[in-house]
Amino acid sequence: MLKTILTLSALLLISGCTDDSHTQETQTPAVTEPSQSDYQTTDQWVGKWIGVEGLVLDISENQAVGPGHYLLEMRYGLDADQSGTFEGQATEQGISFSREGDTYLLRAGNGEDTGMKWLAEKQDCLIVQSGEGYCRD
Template sequence: MAKAALVLSTLLLISGCAQNSNTAASGAPDSDASTEQNQPHHPETDQWVGRWTGVEGLFLDISKNEAAGPGHYLLEMQYGLDADQSGTFEGQTTAEGIRFNREGGPQLLRAGDGEATGMKWLLEKEDCLVVATGEGYCRD
């Protein structure tokens, strides 16, 4: 009887080791680690989420586009004084900033300062986002 118990416990020990070595040998990370490793991080552009103010009532609201995934944003903006110069645009992170399409073609939203906006009203600002000279939005 003791011999049978010893054989049984040895078999259990061996089968347990075999399962662990197969998992380790496969090189497959557990699901939590794989999810975290596969999702790119966008720390700079993620910090841009929120409201940015331009001149004369112009604004830019950036939010994450959760449906599209990491690195995708919705840009709600009033970018001109005319009523038709507003809208919500889908953007995506690039090495330079956030790319989006709007009337006039592809645009790039990039970090800058008040001087980069090209507008004297924003000249003293340090934390700004710029689409082009003459179009920028800043935070205080």
């Protein structure tokens, strides 16, 4: 019995040591262009959105790149360096963009979704993350 257990253990160890990496292909994810259904919604977001305490988001179409691509001009914090223009792309969920090395998703919601009491009564808002949202009246 002990001999059988040792043999099975050895077989398990040997089978776990094989290198199967040659059978797996490495694929880089394809960069997908936004579909028309993605940007039909996000095209309606073009324009100015207001946050609290002087925060603002101005969305424009990035015509140089094509449909479903946007320029997000943002003042997203109170510090002087917390503003800039970022390139965004329409997705099924909203507009994806990178800022300061992190990727964010700008999505639709209401004032309550922003997590800010000053915007709680608003109905037409865009949210970057909890505590960062912009609304239209």
